[in-house]
Amino acid sequence: MSYPADFRYTKEHEWIKSDGKTATIGITDYAQGSLGDIVFVDLPKPGAEITAGKTFGSVESVKAVSDLYAPASGTVTDVNGELATAPEKINKDAHGSWMMKVTLKNPGELNGLLSAADYEKFVAEEGGH
């Protein structure tokens, strides 16, 4: 699996794609693969504030619940409603299945995140993928 070069990544396996002011957030292909069949996604509502490094929601596979961690701070402007009824879309296309859009509070935070190459290296060490 290739990780888009224009995304940034967290060690908790979220991706974020930003134009400098706003951003789109989801979870990585590695994350969906380790979770297995995703059956439930719990996301904040538009207007909610998220804080870098803090949980903003959760994703559940058949067997486990995992917290989602915000890659950056900001205000939620849109949530992908499709995932409420079809969470399995994340398994099929993790990098295309965005979870929410945010207005960034401090775009500089993204500099602290992993590049695609670094993330790929990180998951290779973590999971032997």
Next chain:
Amino acid sequence: MSAAETITPVIRRTALNSVHRQMGAKMVEFNGWDMPVEYPSAGGIIAEHNAVRTGVGMFDVSHMGDIRLQGPEALAAVQHISMNDASRLAVGQAQYSAMLYPQGTFVDDVIVHRLGDDDYLLVINAGTREKDFNWVRDNTRQFKCKVENLSDDFTQIAIQGPKGVDLLQKLTDANLSAVKFYWVTRGTVCGLRNILIARTGYTAEDGFEIYVPSDEATSAMVWNKVLEAGKEFGAVPCGLGARNTLRLEGKLPLYGHEISDTINVWEAGLDRFCKMEKPEFVGRVALEKAKSAGVKRTLVGLEMVERGIARDGYKVLDDASREIGYVTSGSYAPFLKKNIALAYVPSEFGNVGSTVKVEIRGQGVKAQVVPTPFYKRPKKA
């Protein structure tokens, strides 16, 4: 915590461990065993689960334990340590039962197979193998019977699902159509003679469990032949993930969840497997008292009404958000496509249709008590 200070428990492996790894199974630690939780190559838990409901799936369940009781007083010993009535078993018949502590709570649940006149095989859980064996040995000393721990002697493969009978029939000379559910036979399987074949399982589906010698070469040979013979039926390897969701849909108890050393038979709703007309068995006296004292909590099936998945250990709340019980097992149910759970609640909340809440990440999420089992396999036409 540094690695040097940690006492690493020995993780046990079944004889099929390397086969699972070669097949790309995701492995997890379960009760001290390194076991496959799912096979991404088979499509993962949901696909595995539904293969068992509609076709056939196969499981390595070699982590299960086996205790054999043989001798002139083997029946008396089994009767003493188990709550069902083993005197009703014909040779070749099996029954679901449980071993109890004197206080009427569970040592473990067990399948009792009568292999011969004075020859019984108890199939027990992986996590309780040593405890169970010690308990059986200590509680049967007064009987003339030999108690053997055969847990490491078998590779146990479960072939489960409506097509299981057709699959296994390709590999054995035993006439499987003559073997009824919860009966056992012996036959040649994959060229191996005198193999124990039981029409049992833990999936709420028809199926078989075969007990083959536990050396790696034989185990791998049988596993691969079953998989190969199953191709025409769409057979898939299944892991513990699907095993858990399958048994949950069928409300089959899991030790440490629905049954434990603090839960009694009445609470667990296993009355029909507990034969109080038997004059004596360990736990009977306490159970009689518990019954007359009244059963205060009961195991119920819940279906989530609002969005959310109840998980093991989550609190159950009443309408006023007071804590009234807890979830023992909960999951998305892959065949029923609902979020279901089993939970202990006070008996007054046990009626079908009662509404409760399950606390999920701090929120009370509405659920309803529904009839169980959630899933019952269709009767053959």
